Amino acid sequence: MAVATFLEKYDFAGKTILPLCTNEGSGMGSSERDVKKYAKGADVKNGLAITGSQAANAKAAVEKWFSSNRLI
Numbered sequence: 261m262a263v264a265t266f267l268e269k270y271d272f273a274g275k276t277i278l279p280l281c282t283n284e285g286s287g288m289g290s291s292e293r294d295v296k297k298y299a300k301g302a303d304v305k306n307g308l309a310i311t312g313s314q315a316a317n318a319k320a321a322v323e324k325w326f327s328s329n330r331l332i
């Protein structure tokens with residue numbers, strides 16, 4: 261579990277995490293819950309799940325997600 265180990269080993273206090281995944285139907289699954297569990301102290305925002313086969317058409321969705329998190 262490489263990502264879980266990474267999140268456990270480092271100090272995320274004061275950091276913001278935006279979970280992003282590709283999938284083919286399972287959406288975010290338990291990813292947001294898991295990131296919150298392992299990245300102690302982080303401010304974990306709502307994630308964005310993109311259908312892998314549609315990733316090339318996801319620019320508008322990513323921009324909306326960034327915008328709603330005040331990144332653009």
Ligand SMILES: Cc1cc2nc3c(=O)[nH]c(=O)nc-3n(C[C@H](O)[C@H](O)[C@H](O)COP(=O)(O)O)c2cc1C
Nearest residue numbers: 281282283284285286287288310311312313314315
């Ligand atoms: C072994 C394996 C199993 C997967 N199982 C699922 C699944 O059950 N549900 C799902 O939404 N995505 C699943 N995925 C992920 C999607 O297939 C994948 O993220 C999506 O097609 C985009 O591919 P890419 O980001 O690797 O290019 C699985 C991927 C792998 C490698």
